[in-house]
Amino acid sequence: MFGSTKIKLDSSLIERIRKFAEIAGYSSPEEFITHALEKELALLEDAEDEEEIKKRLQGLGYMS
């Protein structure tokens, strides 16, 4: 309910996003925007702590 924020974008940009999103196979322009931003953030954010990763994977039946 309170998990999202509205951002204003130029309408011509929205139109370009809408066209490209459909061609690229996104389910919506919102998905395309989210993906573009996530790719940028991945370059900036730190990698996860190794020990935390190992703990989270513990118990996954397909692997030892």
Added chain:
Amino acid sequence: MTRLPRPHRRDGALITAAALVLLAGSPDTADAYIGPGAGFAVLGSFAVIFVTMLLAGVSILAWPFRTVWRMIRHRRTSKPLVKRAIFIGFDGQDAAITERMMAEGKLPNYSKLAEQGCYRKLRTTYPSITPVAWSSFSTGTNPGRHNIFDFLDRDPRTYLPRLSSTHIGSVDRFLKLGKLRIPLKKPDIRLLRKSKPWWTILGEHNIWSTVIRVPITFPPDEFYGAQLGAMCIPDLLGTQGTFMLFTTRPETESFQEGGMRLPLSRNGSAGSFEATVKGPENAFYEGNPPMELPLHIEVDRAKAAATVAVNGSRVDLQLGELSDWVKLEFKAIAGMKVAGLTRMVLTEAGEHVSLYMSPINIEPGKPAMPISHPSYYSSYLEKKIGPYATLGLAEDTWALNEKVTDDGTFWTQTQDVDDERERMLDIALDRLRSGALVTVFDATDRVNHMYWRYTEDGHPAAAGIDDPGYADAIEQQYIRNDGIVGRVLDKINDDDVLFVLSDHGCTSFRRGVNLNAWLLEEGYLALKDGADPSEPWLQSVDWARTRAYAVGLVGIFLNVKGREAHGVVEPGDEANAVKAEIAGKLKGLVDADTGDVAINEAFDTDALYRGPYKGNAPDLLMGYNHGYRISWDCASGVVAGGVFEDNVKAWSGDHIVDPRLVPGIMLCNHDVESDDPHIVDMAPTVLSLFGIRPPGHMDGSTLLDKESL
């Protein structure tokens, strides 16, 4: 005559009302996030109850306005063709076994459904693995458009594996109050499956969906409907399932990944012992010490029985018998607790005493993480059916693999989880006047995995069989599924459409293939000088001299410059050449020990997938032959050892093979024109059944239209 189905108001309002009743008497349990390195919500228990009740009340009061708004905003332009669309999923149900049993008359309800409508093999995804296949079922897209290629992904910055379907962040901002530190926000929890599931699209058109335990729904979607999440919901420790074995036996070897061995200490008399149950990490204190609960056990060796006292409960156990669910509440700080459920087995009561405790599931009545939509749906189900398993992979395969439990205990776990699931299905089906319903049953997949060794002479894991009584476990499971289908058939009407499907089949897993060992032999992977190749997670690898590596369960990544942190292969022509060279060598790879072909083909994923996320896939996807799968060591990033090894674990059947070898099944109460349906066809089909044109990004095709109904 086709009628416009009315919006399904009943479930939403009743669930909300039930939630208010539930929460009015809730004890003080934190709306807490749990997991390694993560923190808890700032709100104390009373504030959580108050806010939740407020939200539920607002939801009820706002419902008329939201319904009108929804009807205005999403006026339907075409009429639904059906009243209800029902999907029953049996994860892992194999086509070859199903066809044989139908021919033998052992699955009468499947046969009835096939005769009434149709039976087809159902093509599965590349790879043929649960998170990928169900994501394609949900979204109607190939993996390049939904971003799930495996259970695991790798972080190209570190080469370490991570869960592909869920991101769970850490809390890094605290308010310090003496010894305490109060997390100032909840950690970020995100579902990484992309595209849009069909139930969300139905909801945008004011059509209700109930979605029960479809894999890759954690955290749950938000849509017009109700959903109980499934894979990969963690246990209360934040892992994918960590059991505990309390034992007086001295520690020898630690368990591989799946469990903890904890000491059981004598306390007074010869039959009296105590131990400490390890709970989630407590982020309220520096260093995140684990929350703990004392456990006391009184053993009566003459009767082969014991009484366990934990968390104010007294549980009577007979040797070898699985207890009912036992609630555990761990104290975080004063006034704040985290709740879980577990089941126990007294596994030894002789010279040594041992007690198995299952992974501690998140308590559905007081979930410490978001496991359902609406948030109180899990509580609603608990009030209706009692406590139930919430862990993504709920059946404890690792305890059986480690021989901590036995075939009987595992069988009981799988059947009980299926029982819980069928009760959820019954409730949802009885209440659904119009809309869609999907329920996935997991036992078939688990039973295939763990009892396959009973079905093959000479299987390396057959040496460990302890009870020939389970020789027909797989058949018994399929017969049970047939019973479920029969009960659903008794409840559906002429204006309902029913699909029974599976996401993939199963085959033998006799020999493991260590791709990293093969890459090392062939010169594509190099080790650091002096490194120990038996270290997990590729820690021994010299990335500056490595052109390819294997992480996860399905394939090989190239070490590409600009993509991986220490990439050496130039993207473009060089990468394509290396990829083609590796693929050429792996195609038809023979296991010298057996003379069998181990790998049918290594698929180029650039050609296999289309969509914005295909760059996240492994570069090569393995198509293992019958009997072969990635080895246990390779899946953990161990490079040491031979390329091929026997699989001696109880986990003796698998489906992470050439997808052409393990199709799933599809039955419908209407005939479909297609002779070769694919699991991606389900999403566009359900949309069409409700008069909604499938969006252009979906890869699947509609199987049923007006004419075929």
